[in-house]
Amino acid sequence: MTRREPRYDLVVVGGGIAGLFAALCAAGEGRVAVVSRGSPRATSSWHAQGGVAAAVGADDSPALHAEDTLRAGRGLSSPAATEVLTREAAARIVDLVDLGVEFDEGLGLEGGHSRRRIVHAGGGATGERIASVLAGRVLDHPGIDVLDRRVAGLWTESGRCVGVQTDSGTVAGRAVVLATGGMAALWERTTNPPGTVGEGVAMAYRAGAALADLEFVQFHPTVVAGNGLLLSEALRGEGALLLDGEGRRFTDELAPRDVVARAIDERGSVVLDLRPVDQSRFPALMEKLADAGFDPSAAPIPVTPAAHYTMGGIGTDLDGRTEVSGLYAAGECACTGLHGANRLASNSLLECLVFGRRAALAGLAEPGLPPRLAPAPEPVAPEPVTPALRRALWQDAGLVRDAAGLERLRSAPHLLARLVAESALVRAESRGSHFRVDHPAEDPALLVHVVHRVGREPVLERWP
Numbered sequence: 001m002t003r004r005e006p007r008y009d010l011v012v013v014g015g016g017i018a019g020l021f022a023a024l025c026a027a028g029e030g031r032v033a034v035v036s037r038g039s040p041r042a043t044s045s046w047h048a049q050g051g052v053a054a055a056v057g058a059d060d061s062p063a064l065h066a067e068d069t070l071r072a073g074r075g076l077s078s079p080a081a082t083e084v085l086t087r088e089a090a091a092r093i094v095d096l097v098d099l100g101v102e103f104d105e106g107l108g109l110e111g112g113h114s115r116r117r118i119v120h121a122g123g124g125a126t127g128e129r130i131a132s133v134l135a136g137r138v139l140d141h142p143g144i145d146v147l148d149r150r151v152a153g154l155w156t157e158s159g160r161c162v163g164v165q166t167d168s169g170t171v172a173g174r175a176v177v178l179a180t181g182g183m184a185a186l187w188e189r190t191t192n193p194p195g196t197v198g199e200g201v202a203m204a205y206r207a208g209a210a211l212a213d214l215e216f217v218q219f220h221p222t223v224v225a226g227n228g229l230l231l232s233e234a235l236r237g238e239g240a241l242l243l244d245g246e247g248r249r250f251t252d253e254l255a256p257r258d259v260v261a262r263a264i265d266e267r268g269s270v271v272l273d274l275r276p277v278d279q280s281r282f283p284a285l286m287e288k289l290a291d292a293g294f295d296p297s298a299a300p301i302p303v304t305p306a307a308h309y310t311m312g313g314i315g316t317d318l319d320g321r322t323e324v325s326g327l328y329a330a331g332e333c334a335c336t337g338l339h340g341a342n343r344l345a346s347n348s349l350l351e352c353l354v355f356g357r358r359a360a361l362a363g364l365a366e367p368g369l370p371p372r373l374a375p376a377p378e379p380v381a382p383e384p385v386t387p388a389l390r391r392a393l394w395q396d397a398g399l400v401r402d403a404a405g406l407e408r409l410r411s412a413p414h415l416l417a418r419l420v421a422e423s424a425l426v427r428a429e430s431r432g433s434h435f436r437v438d439h440p441a442e443d444p445a446l447l448v449h450v451v452h453r454v455g456r457e458p459v460l461e462r463w464p
């Protein structure tokens with residue numbers, strides 16, 4: 001037996017907002033390890049600008065928030081997950097305030113929301129403000145060990161996940177919560193930090209978990225051309241205008257992201273005019289624009305769409321449970337079915353909080369580990385993410401897809417690229433973020449999730 005490996009009640013993989021919050025929720029009840037590679041600054045969480053959606057305004061309610069979420073998901077959002085998310089939102093905001101996060105005055109408006117309900121901090125630095133407070137709390141907590149390591153594989157014994165294999169040894173736990181983020185950095189143009197390539201998603205699949213909804217990738221419409229800096233939806237909520245080459249408006253700036261992104265893509269080159277916006281409300285963003293050499297008061301900024309958020313991931317129930325005993329997932333790597341075919345803006349940080357907490361609490365209820373564990377298997381080396389692979393995903397599984405491109409991508413030298421291609425081929429329709437030029441309409445027969453399990457053909461499932 002590998003007697004010397006450390007043993008925890010909960011092993012959380014990932015140091016973004018889902019992982020940090022999950023660890024803090026569990027730490028009062030058990031001993032927790034957060035195993036994460038690199039600095040919190042390198043997470044998507046740190047880069048989130050707009051905020052966290054929560055029905056906390058006087059004119060708002062969880063039911064209205066749920067309606068907007070279901071509308072964005074184009075018939076595929078799980079009503080049960082939506083109900084949990086929107087009902088628990090206000091309590092999770094209170095948790096953050098109790099932990100020391102200072103939110104700005106007032107609520108923001110973003111595309112697809114029928115009410116002002118975006119709670120934000122630092123004038124466009126919401127992710128950084130939340131993640132830095134959570135990281136500080138985690139580091140100070142006597143019940144949490146933080147291990148700066150790359151997780152290379154899951155450690156399973158007799159079908160149960162009993163820990164993780166890292167680049168320097170194993171870490172055992174009664175339960176493992178994967179909070180490893182999404183995979184939008186697999187695409188050539190992306191808003192995500194470079195490491196966001198779905199390693200946790202791939203390792204869960206190899207360990208026997210189901211993956212779902214991989215064809216649904218949200219492309220953010222307004223990213224500074226050639227630079228990757230995201231110009232938050234909140235700017236359009238506050239009056240920023242999209243203009244074509246002739247200086248004319250061509251779309252409703254607050255239409256769903258897929259609609260705005262495709263309208264921009266059709267025109268090739270467009271600009272975002274920030275002059276109607278009170279720029280003093282977005283100090284962090286204005287500073288980043290100035291650093292990149294732009295003066296938004298003088299001239300509009302050239303923008304382009306980029307891969308931003310992956311709706312699909314490791315299939316879980318409402319407590320983060322995967323199909324592998326002892327293995328949980330939360331945050332962007334997970335797929336509760338909440339986002340359906342398109343994520344409503346600012347629902348993802350909320351998802352990290354609501355489902356991160358639920359997964360942590362459920363994981364703590366797992367039984368103790370047997371006294372002896374078989375040695376962990378050899379880890380699988382990470383698959384290379386080359387410029388050619390990223391270009392192929394952009395070209396063949398980008399904003400506009402067809403069967404020929406997706407067939408080509410099926411032979412890509414990367415597991416997740418192949419699974420994305422297979423899912424997108426099965427979904428021979430256009431729905432939400434997934435647009436097939438050869439099947440441009442929604443097909444009511446495809447109100448189902450495309451689910452992959454290792455060694456099997458993809459299946460179509462209806463979820464409650």
Ligand SMILES: Cc1cc2nc3c(=O)[nH]c(=O)nc-3n(C[C@H](O)[C@H](O)[C@H](O)COP(=O)(O)OP(=O)(O)OC[C@H]3O[C@@H](n4cnc5c(N)ncnc54)[C@H](O)[C@@H]3O)c2cc1C
Binds near residue numbers: 309
């Ligand atoms: C520019 C930008 C702006 C955004 N704005 C908003 C917004 O305003 N509102 C909103 O709701 N959402 C927003 N999003 C989306 C949101 O930020 C993410 O969905 C969310 O932060 C994901 O959090 P997470 O904890 O699941 O993963 P992440 O924050 O991506 O963290 C993943 C963690 O897992 C670790 N990890 C990954 N693989 C391994 C491995 N093999 N071994 C060890 N560690 C590993 C990483 O190092 C990292 O610590 C934005 C995203 C971006 C990129």
